[in-house]
Amino acid sequence: MHHIFTRSPQLLLQAFLAISLTVGCASPPANYSEYEDSTAPVYGPYRLIKLPIQKGVTILNPIQIALSPSGDLFGANQSGEIYTLIDSDGDGVEDEARLFADLNELGLRSPAGLEFRGDSVYVGTSSEIRIFLDRNKDGKSDTSWTFFDKIPVSEHPYEWSSALNFGPDGWLYFVLTTDSWNPGASPDSLGLRGSMVKVSPDGTSFDIVATGIRSVHGMDFNADRDLFFADNKGGGNATEELNILQVGQFYGHNPRKYEGKFDVAVPPVFSLEHxxxxSGLEFNSLENDFGGSAGSLFVAFYGPSERWNRGGVARVTIQKTSVGYEYKELPVVDIPKLSDLTFGKDGSLYLAQHGISDYWYNPTEVKTGGFYKLIHDPSREGKHLTKREIKEESFPEASLEKGRELFALRACSACHSIDGETDLIGPNLNGVGREFSQEELLEEINAPSNRIKASMIATKITLNDGKVLLGRVVYSDADQISIMLVGNHTVQVKKSDIEKTEEELKSLMYENLLAGLSPSEIQDLLNYLSSL
Incomplete structure (x- = not known):
């Protein structure tokens, strides 16, 4: 549910519905226990149930969930199906997914944005934002048309139109994810990639409102009309960022694209650490208590890429002061691979679990992912977890010193910086000890190709003269590709000199880096990494 500030009769009706539908929850019905998931840690007076969607559309890697002005829950699969979630037997638990529209029929893909204006459903895809409408009210779209199509399109799977949100000015705000790591990036003469854009209500004009954005999948306006958005770590972003929109400003990612246009980058207002x-984020309404969280910002986390079964939800309390905002992050629930969230008409929090996929977020199983509902249960007040248990570790200085030496001797420092700023061919390891356990770190070192972040995938470039370059793409435009080779040397290659480019799903990190080390030496190296 998004906040509405205009005064047109239609939007006033939406605001009334939004307020009237987000009331505090009573104790959940007893039959909810049949679907309750007691395995996930819950940090608040809530009960978690997994929706038993067994009818209708097959739930396959859900990427979106949103509440329409009329109180209907809409979901979207990564595979392209848009559907409503229905409680067919009236027991308070959604159990059916009814098809509303299928992007495959239109040759569209990646429904990474979903927003509403009256009866119109706006869907952001890889190539356009399209409006769907159910004119005959049978629950399925019978009319659709293009709303915005000025998108530089390539076949790269991460180039999405995401985080759709109508602003107080009535314009539709959204983000076009970066193309900085895409060797086949399309010409972008308007500079739209890696930007936040807003489109007029009639779709005839647009403005770029911010640049230097990496990968934003959720944004929302608060009650003071400030637009908050979360950007992913990497590519110049030192942390998982929470930002506030400052119109016309640069937010730090891919500075080469905006060389000479901005002196400084806007820093994040807060770093998310849950x-x-x-992924998705949404403000709880001021009228929905939901365990004392009225007005708080809720953030879903996908977790560290495809390999690790992690993820969750945090809420951020945002207190306005005379000098700005103060922030505090609190855990809500730990569930892996969450892609989106929204508040339902009964005030409960619905979660979309994307589930396991490949590097390109394509399904890898017959059926994976699903939906959860987090219900406020007053009977759990005072009986719930309040904070995550974080193991505080103190490592012997001698072990850290040995680990530091091994980090240099095994050439780790040749590819990985630890300062949080320097961009080498491998990921910056600043904070890696907070993000990964030692077991996870060991698996990353021993099997580096099992999980590769999208921005770290190797690219092999074959030139017209037969020369082959292997490295990581750090910048790409219509005319050239900048590729960082092993040794952290970056070269610029004209696209006219390239015969072909191929992405190599094999890590640039050397294998068997730990060969010859004793168990105690391996432990020293892990201790050092954990201390960063």
């Missing part, structure tokens, strides 16, 4: 990869 988990990695923030």
């Amino acid at each position: 988990e990695l990869a923030p």
Whole structure:
């Protein structure tokens, strides 16, 4: 549910519905226990149930969930199906997914944005934002048309139109994810990639409102009309960022694209630490208590890429002061691979679990992912977890010194910086000890190709003269590609000199880096990494 500030009759009706539908929850019905998931840690007076969607559309890697002005829950699969979630037997638990529209029929893909204006459903895809409408009220779209199509399109799977949100000015705000790591990036003469854009209500004009954005999947306006958005760590972003929109400003990612246009980058207002990869976010309404969280910002986290079964939800309390905002992050629930969240008409929090996929977020199983409902249960007040148990570790200085030496001797420092700023061919390891356990770190070192972040995937460039370059793409535009080779040397290659480019799903990190080390030496190296 998004906040509405205009005064047109239609939007006033939406605001009334939004307020009237977000009331405090009573104790959940007893039959909810049949679907309750007691395995996930819950940090508040809530009960978690997994929706038993067994009818209708097959739930396959859900990427979106949103509440319409009329109180209907809409979901979207990564595979392209848009559907409503229905409680077909009236027991308070949604159990059916009814098809509303299928992007595959239109040759569209990646429904990474979902927003509403009256009866119109706006869907952001890889190539356009399209409006769907159910004119005959049978629950399925019978009309659709293009709302915005000025998108530089390539076949790269991460180039999404995401985080759709109508602003107080009535314009539709959204983000076009970066193309900085895409060797086949399309010409972008308007500079739209890596930007936040807003489109007029009639779709005839647009403005770029911010640049230097990496990968934003959620944004929302608060009651003071400030637009908050979360950007993912990497590519110049030192942390998982929470930002406030400052119109016309640069937010730090891919500075080469905006060379000479900005002197400084706007820093994040807060760094999110509950988990990695923030996805959907939404403000709870001021009228919905939901365990004392009225007005708080809720953030879903996907977790560290495809390999690790992690993720969760945090809420951020945002207190306005005379000098700005003060922030505090609190855990809500730990569930892996969350892609989005929204508040339902009964005030409960619904969660979309994307589930396991490949590097490109394509399904890897017959059925994976699903939906959860987090219900406020007053009977759990005072009986719930309040904070995550974080193991505080203190490592012997001698062990850290040995680990530091091994980090240099094993050439780790040749590819990985630890300062949080320097961009080498491998990921910056600042804070890695907070993000990964030692077991996870060991698996990353021993099997580096099992999980590769999208921005770290190797690219092999074959030139017209037969020369082959292997490295990581750090910048790409219509004319050239900048590729960082092993040794952290970056070269610029004209696209006219390239015969072909191929992405290599094999890590640039050397294998068997720990060969010859004793168990105690391996432990020293892990201790050092954990201390960063």
